[in-house]
Amino acid sequence: MIIKENISLKEFNTFGLEVKAKYAAQVFNNRELKEILSSTKFKNIPKLILGGGSNILLTNDYDGIVIKISIGGIKIIKEDKDIVFIEAGAGVTWNALVTYCVEKNFGGIENLSLIPGTVGAAPIQNIGAYGQELKDTLFSLKGFYIDSIIEETFQNNECKFGYRDSIFKNELKGKFVITSIVLKLNKNPNLNISYGSVKNEIDKLNLKKITVREVSNVISEIRRNKLPDPAVIGNAGSFFKNPEVLEQKFLEIKNNYPDVIAYKQENGNYKIAAGWIIEKCGWKGKRVGNTGTHEKQSLVLVNYGGADGKEILSLAKEINRSVKEKFDIELTEEVNIY
Numbered sequence: 482m483i484i485k486e487n488i489s490l491k492e493f494n495t496f497g498l499e500v501k502a503k504y505a506a507q508v509f510n511n512r513e514l515k516e517i518l519s520s521t522k523f524k525n526i527p528k529l530i531l532g533g534g535s536n537i538l539l540t541n542d543y544d545g546i547v548i549k550i551s552i553g554g555i556k557i558i559k560e561d562k563d564i565v566f567i568e569a570g571a572g573v574t575w576n577a578l579v580t581y582c583v584e585k586n587f588g589g590i591e592n593l594s595l596i597p598g599t600v601g602a603a604p605i606q607n608i609g610a611y612g613q614e615l616k617d618t619l620f621s622l623k624g625f626y627i628d629s630i631i632e633e634t635f636q637n638n639e640c641k642f643g644y645r646d647s648i649f650k651n652e653l654k655g656k657f658v659i660t661s662i663v664l665k666l667n668k669n670p671n672l673n674i675s676y677g678s679v680k681n682e683i684d685k686l687n688l689k690k691i692t693v694r695e696v697s698n699v700i701s702e703i704r705r706n707k708l709p710d711p712a713v714i715g716n717a718g719s720f721f722k723n724p725e726v727l728e729q730k731f732l733e734i735k736n737n738y739p740d741v742i743a744y745k746q747e748n749g750n751y752k753i754a755a756g757w758i759i760e761k762c763g764w765k766g767k768r769v770g771n772t773g774t775h776e777k778q779s780l781v782l783v784n785y786g787g788a789d790g791k792e793i794l795s796l797a798k799e800i801n802r803s804v805k806e807k808f809d810i811e812l813t814e815e816v817n818i819y
């Protein structure tokens with residue numbers, strides 16, 4: 482295995498930030514991963530587990546070892562006439578797994594089409610889009626504790642999944658590395674086209690029967706048209722989570738801003754679109770130095786080129802300050818900041 486020193490991470494984070502790692506390694510299987518974790522040279526230095534780098538903001542050079550997970554493999558491990566269990570390596574590109582399942586008409590992750598990044602990172606924030614979340618289909622996952630190198634399997638209910646959240650973003654942040662996941666998918670899926678934009682596009686197709694393939698195609702097209710491609714302009718998707726507020730707070734906002742975009746949750750609270758809030762604070766498409774918010778979605782912070790992580794973080798803080806002032810709401814970052 483090749484371990485590089487003083488390597489630029491610009492190609493390894495979708496913000497395109499130029500920072501250096503003291504050491505960097507790419508691991509293709511569990512043996513190589515265990516070798517790095519147990520080596521005396523690296524045992525006691527900081528470790529950053531990296532997938533596709535599409536949900537991180539690097540604000541400093543990394544004085545430790547970056548371990549890029551490239552463990553591959555997709556296979557069916559069990560199936561009957563209704564259900565199929567699929568195992569995938571943590572280094573598989575998430576959308577490659579979606580494509581594999583869509584082509585076989587296995588339903589459950591089609592709404593998560595075209596989300597960047599790797600399979601191993603998907604449970605970290607319980608990726609979600611257009612009404613589907615990873616937690617709806619994740620059966621179990623495997624990995625190692627970084628310090629003890631003990632292998633452990635987590636069942637779905639042990640992952641403490643929440644909205645863009647899991648045990649791996651909290652108690653186990655930086656302590657556990659995921660090496661594979663198992664999904665439980667449906668061969669006769671109930672399709673979810675509840676999001677307005679998805680339903681509109683599906684309706685336009687005027688089909689007798691909708692399959693996972695159409696849902697995946699429609700969602701991929703919506704995403705291509707709306708979201709900035711990191712290959713063209715640096716970004717890490719939504720920078721903040723959508724805040725959830727009590728009904729009373731929602732009604733106050735609605736009274737002042739009848740156009741508020743909000744959705745009632747099962748617990749009676751309201752999820753307000755953070756993009757709408759940021760837009761109301763005057764940030765939509767605004768550029769500050771080399772950074773700014775995306776012209777079509779203010780929730781996405783962008784690097785116009787040459788920005789550093791501190792500049793993006795400072796913009797995020799400024800946005801949050803204005804949101805607090807106008808709405809008395811504190812936004813929480815979704816992106817992992819290092």
Ligand code: FAD
Pocket residue numbers: 495529530531532533534535536537550571596597598599600601602603605606607608609610645657658659660708709710711716717718719817
């Ligand atoms: P990285 O950025 O490499 O890592 C993210 C975090 O996970 C880091 O803390 C890292 O240490 C940790 N990590 C990575 N791999 C492992 C592992 N194997 N074991 C343990 N820890 C690990 N997210 C959504 O939820 N929904 C969306 O619709 C969505 N759309 C996006 C659109 C764009 C244009 C972009 C740029 C991002 C979007 N994201 C979205 C965010 C991002 O794609 C996801 O969070 C994705 O799962 C990150 O994967 P990654 O491999 O790039 O993770």
Ligand code: NAP
Pocket residue numbers: 609610611612675676677678707708717718719720723742744752754755756778815
């Ligand atoms: P959008 O369709 O403009 O919707 C704005 C917000 O309203 C979304 O964040 C979504 O919440 C919520 N929403 C819309 N329709 C809803 C419905 N029928 N029921 C409940 N909530 C609804 O959002 P967008 O920016 O174009 O993104 C589309 C989808 O892709 C969203 O699900 C979004 O989360 C996901 N996405 C995520 C990232 C990321 O980095 N995390 C980046 C791009 C897109 P939810 O976010 O809870 O779905």
